Amino acid sequence: MKTKLVIAIVALFTLLNVYSQNDLNNYKYVIVPNKFDFLKQENQYRLNELAQFLFNKHGFKAVMEGTDYPEDLLFNRCLGLRSNVEKESGVFKTKLKVVLKDCNGKIVYTSPVGESRTKEYKVAYNEAMRATFDHLRLLNYQYVPKKEHQVTKTQKHETDSEIQRLKEEIKTLKKEKEVKQIKQPKAVVNKRPVTPQKQEVLQAKNVEPKTEKALSNVLYAQATENGFQLVDSAPKVVFRIQKTGLSNVFLVEGKSSIIYKTDTGWVLEYYENGVLKQQELNIKF
Incomplete structure (x- = not known):
């Protein structure tokens, strides 16, 4: 026994x-x-x-x-x-x-x-x-x-091509924006007193778009098979991101945008009505 x-x-x-x-x-x-x-x-x-x-x-x-x-x-x-x-x-x-x-x-x-x-x-x-x-x-x-x-060369090439396409699109839109600014006629000097309300409007037209402030809520990264899902404290999935061949650069699923890391933190970059926008994200990995 x-x-x-x-x-x-x-x-x-x-x-x-x-x-x-x-x-x-x-x-x-x-x-x-x-x-x-x-x-x-x-x-x-x-x-x-x-x-x-x-x-x-x-x-x-x-x-x-x-x-x-x-x-x-x-x-x-x-x-x-x-x-x-x-x-x-x-x-x-x-x-x-x-x-x-x-x-x-x-x-x-x-x-x-x-x-x-x-x-x-x-x-x-x-x-x-x-x-x-x-x-x-x-x-x-x-x-x-x-x-x-197993990541095939074809899959990696497709991801790299998508990143390159986004970069080229960003360059093209920047050039178009520069051309529009060059062709834009000089503003006529208005000798009449400008009210504070009108001054704010004029300033708003000439100011370059700035990076939006970071989301107040922290986004927590949860690993998935091909990247991460970013959830808030609810918890609610805010973004699903995929890894790329570049370090600290991610593609956002379902959107023509990317998330990448800078010296100061994480940034979401995307286009809205032909205007390049950036938004700081508070991501915890």
Whole structure:
């Protein structure tokens, strides 16, 4: 009876191991955070660097959060898994485990716990980290792309063409606007006193359109397969945006407009009645 139970347990762990391996094989990258939640500082005890090293050692392509991402990862964030190392409670042991989540926050893999009995934190964390990463080594990871993760050259070309078309359209409208301003006759000097109301009207006609102020409400970015949906606090979906081949540039679904990042924040750029308009957005990723 005991023998059958042991065989059943071994078979169960084998099936779980195979399932985890097949699931992990569909992801090309692992993103390592700059700081783990159980630590007080970024890269404390150099554990984040160690995690990146161990991922790469066991066949994964690990990139540190905030660094220059590969082009295909910028275009499709769902190619990567977000990693974390979590600490479990223990009186006489330091216990750590690796957790990997997809772009939608779903847990794809949780490793068995790695342990250390060493009292010194720096040594104990290092030993426990290496112990839990040994379980990833046993998975024999090898990247096999999912069909929905495969971005064809045609799709990328179409996106780049759309961006280029929008840029050309913006240039053309700017030129047309400049030509109209050149051809516009000079204003006749009115010697009569101008009332404050008329002065405001005249000023309004000569002032260039300015960027609209940012929306007062914060928009929260929620990852989708090809980009993000921006929702307010209701929550209500305000925009659905798609990734492009350019960093921090998104196409707005259903509209001839783009959202891009500047030094001061995010900007929505679009045309309204032939006039180029910009609106600042308060987006939290």
